[in-house]
Amino acid sequence: MTQIILDISTSLDGFVAGPSPTLEDPLGQNGMQLHEWVFGLATWRSEHGQEGGVHDEDDALVARSLATLGAVVMGRKMFSGGSGPWEDDPNAAGWWGDEPPFRLPVFVVTHHEREPKSYPNGTVFMFVTEGVESAIEQARAAADGKDVRISGGASVATQALRAGLLDRLDIHIAPVLLGAGTRLFEGVDPMQFELVETPASPNVTHVTYVKPLPRQQGDG
Amino acid sequence: MTQIILDISTSLDGFVAGPSPTLEDPLGQNGMQLHEWVFGLATWRSEHGQEGGVHDEDDALVARSLATLGAVVMGRKMFSGGSGPWEDDPNAAGWWGDEPPFRLPVFVVTHHEREPKSYPNGTVFMFVTEGVESAIEQARAAADGKDVRISGGASVATQALRAGLLDRLDIHIAPVLLGAGTRLFEGVDPMQFELVETPASPNVTHVTYVKPLPRQQGDG
Numbered sequence: 001m002t003q004i005i006l007d008i009s010t011s012l013d014g015f016v017a018g019p020s021p022t023l024e025d026p027l028g029q030n031g032m033q034l035h036e037w038v039f040g041l042a043t044w045r046s047e048h049g050q051e052g053g054v055h056d057e058d059d060a061l062v063a064r065s066l067a068t069l070g071a072v073v074m075g076r077k078m079f080s081g082g083s084g085p086w087e088d089d090p091n092a093a094g095w096w097g098d099e100p101p102f103r104l105p106v107f108v109v110t111h112h113e114r115e116p117k118s119y120p121n122g123t124v125f126m127f128v129t130e131g132v133e134s135a136i137e138q139a140r141a142a143a144d145g146k147d148v149r150i151s152g153g154a155s156v157a158t159q160a161l162r163a164g165l166l167d168r169l170d171i172h173i174a175p176v177l178l179g180a181g182t183r184l185f186e187g188v189d190p191m192q193f194e195l196v197e198t199p200a201s202p203n204v205t206h207v208t209y210v211k212p213l214p215r216q217q218g219d220g
Numbered sequence: 221m222t223q224i225i226l227d228i229s230t231s232l233d234g235f236v237a238g239p240s241p242t243l244e245d246p247l248g249q250n251g252m253q254l255h256e257w258v259f260g261l262a263t264w265r266s267e268h269g270q271e272g273g274v275h276d277e278d279d280a281l282v283a284r285s286l287a288t289l290g291a292v293v294m295g296r297k298m299f300s301g302g303s304g305p306w307e308d309d310p311n312a313a314g315w316w317g318d319e320p321p322f323r324l325p326v327f328v329v330t331h332h333e334r335e336p337k338s339y340p341n342g343t344v345f346m347f348v349t350e351g352v353e354s355a356i357e358q359a360r361a362a363a364d365g366k367d368v369r370i371s372g373g374a375s376v377a378t379q380a381l382r383a384g385l386l387d388r389l390d391i392h393i394a395p396v397l398l399g400a401g402t403r404l405f406e407g408v409d410p411m412q413f414e415l416v417e418t419p420a421s422p423n424v425t426h427v428t429y430v431k432p433l434p435r436q437q438g439d440g
Contacts, residue, residue, distance in 0.1 A: 012391065012413075012427070013405040014234040030410045171232065173393070175415040175429055179408045185233040188399045190250045193232075195395040198420040205418045207232070207425045209395055 002140050004165055006157050007065065007149045008184065009034040009172040009204070015181040016154050026081040026095060028181050034174045037204035038062065048101050058201050065170070070143025072102055073135045075156035076110040079125065093117070094125065105142040107135040109156050132159040154182050161188060169193065169209040222360050224385055226377050227285065227369045228404065229254040229392040229424070235401040236374050246301040246315060248401050254394045257424035258282065268321050278421045285390070290363025292322055293355045295376035296330040299345065313337070314345065325362040327355040329376050352379040374402050381408060389413065389429040 010016050011034060018028030027034070038044045042053035043063040053059070081095030094117075100106070103122040110127050117125045128135040135156075139148040150160055160166050171184075193209035230236050231254060238248030247254070258264045262273030263283040273279070301315030314337075320326070323342040330347050337345045348355040355376075359368040370380055380386050391404075413429035 012234075012429075013403075013408070014232075018410070033412065173425075173427065175413040175427075177405055177408050177411040177413075179405075179410050183233075185397055185399075188233070188397050190238070190399050191397040192253060193395040193397075195421070195423065195425065198418060198425045200418040200420065201415070203415065205393075205415065205425060205427050207393065207395075209232075 002070070002143050002145055003147045003167040004136055004140070004160070005147055005149050005168045005170055006160065006166050007170045007172075008152050008157060009037070009174055010184050011174055011176045011178040011181075013177045013179065014183050014185065015178040016152055016157075016184045018178045018181040021182075023081050023095070026077075028178075030176070030178055031181065033176045033178075034172075037172065037174060037201070047103075049099070056201075057199055058203065058206075061199060061206060065149075068147045069104065069149055070146025071104055071139035071148050072106040073132070073139050073148060073150045073156065073160075074106060074108055075153045076108060076112075077155075078151065078153045079106075079108040079110070096123075099123075100125070105139065107139045107142075109135045132156055133163055133165060136160065136165050154184050154186065158185060158188060161185070161191075167210070168196075169207075171207045171209070173205040173207060175204070222290070222363050222365060223367045223387040224356055224360070224380070225367055225369050225388045225390055226380065226386050227390040227392075228372050228377060229257070229394055230404050231394055231396045231398040231401075233397045233399065234403050234405065235398040236372055236377075236404045238398045238401040243301050243315070246297075248398075250396070250398055251401065253396045253398075254392075257392065257394060257421070267323075269319070276421075277419050278423060278426075281419060281426060285369075288367045289324065289369055290366025291324055291359035291368050292326040293352070293359050293368060293370045293376065293380075294326060294328055295373045296328060296332075297375075298371065298373045299326075299328040299330070316343075319343075320345070325359065327359045327362075329355045352376055353383055353385060356380065356385050374404050374406065378405060378408060381405070381411075387430070388416075389427075391427045391429070393425040393427060395424070 018031035021028040040054055041059040041062055042055050043059050045053035079094045080092055099121055100123040106125050108125055108127050109132055113129050114127045150157055196208040196210050199206050238251035241248040260274055261279040261282055262275050263279050265273035299314045300312055319341055320343040325344050328345055328347050329352055333349050334347045370377055416428040416430050419426050
């Protein structure tokens with residue numbers, strides 16, 4: 001059964017991007033440090049057309065996550081590469097280059113209507129102007145029983161959390177402080193989760209939470 | 221050899237206390253949720269004069285930490301019980317009652333000079349007006365080779381981190397979002413740590429960081 005999963009890397013002080021993002025450096029100052037734990041993994045390297053890499057606990061976690069993945073949801077800034085004048089250009093090709101490493105349907109939450117954009121490797125960007133919930137429902141249909149991953153940014157993640165749309169949170173806490181930037185959870189309501197598993201790793205702390213969904217009466 | 225350890229529980233969104241602390245509820249709204257993981261542990265219960273409790277991985281971690289502990293450093297608000305008019309009363313007995321559960325020298329960083337306060341169980345509160353670094357050095361001397369724990373609050377913890385005084389960070393990330401309150405790391409400089417161990421637990425995510433200390437030339 002499809003699970004809607006927030007899958008995101010943060011700093012210990014809760015930032016998903018550093019300060020002063022640019023088109024060349026959309027993760028902001030030091031923001032790339034949040035993701036360093038994946039760059040040496042065999043699975044990640046293979047997905048990005050690189051050879052080699054390690055087969056450790058982190059790699060197994062990433063491989064398991066990919067094996068059950070059916071569709072991706074992301075925000076406009078994550079598609080276009082951070083904040084800046086380019087993000088309002090409805091014809092921008094996005095930040096991900098000629099070979100976006102998804103190979104899956106990717107639903108981009110945006111205010112700009114535009115046609116889907118397909119790539120030979122199977123990646124298809126689709127643009128959803130009706131909000132996060134609609135993007136998640138379209139992704140659920142496209143995933144065909146596999147999982148839907150919400151990859152960010154913070155705005156889309158927080159909207160999904162607030163609306164009770166997440167079945168699971170896979171948070172990867174990198175051993176860094178960024179000191180400033182974009183916070184993952186800003187101004188949310190207090191909330192308790194069930195903590196499921198926290199595999200140890202020398203490079204990152206994975207935390208998986210399950211949240212009992214607040215559902216309307218008669219909804220299930 | 222003495223290690224200076226920041227040992228503190230935070231929410232997933234990085235708060236060490238919730239909003240609106242009062243004398244009765246110094247951890248603020250929902251702040252007690254950060255510490256729920258310890259209340260059922262046999263070691264914690266024994267330290268607080270209660271019977272029973274579980275002997276699990278979390279309990280072993282707390283027991284190991286206590287076994288090597290020689291002295292504690294805390295801020296004035298943690299001593300007096302949050303923010304409020306009472307915290308400026310130099311004669312206030314503190315928030316910890318007649319049997320403060322430390323049984324060790326506790327160095328309170330404050331602006332108010334006052335005499336040490338001793339308890340039959342071995343707890344001695346000493347008041348340090350020369351700042352965090354002085355408090356840590358006095359605690360180091362009192363610890364006599366055992367470790368010094370900085371228990372909070374956020375201000376003392378951040379000052380110690382900024383000044384490069386911490387040998388280790390034992391962060392306990394509780395599976396909760398508080399949404400507002402006092403952040404553990406506010407406005408720090410970007411920093412990378414070495415991640416040492418992250419034992420899994422159903423109730424909390426323990427993260428231990430080692431930071432190579434920035435030392436003056438010729439200091440060691």
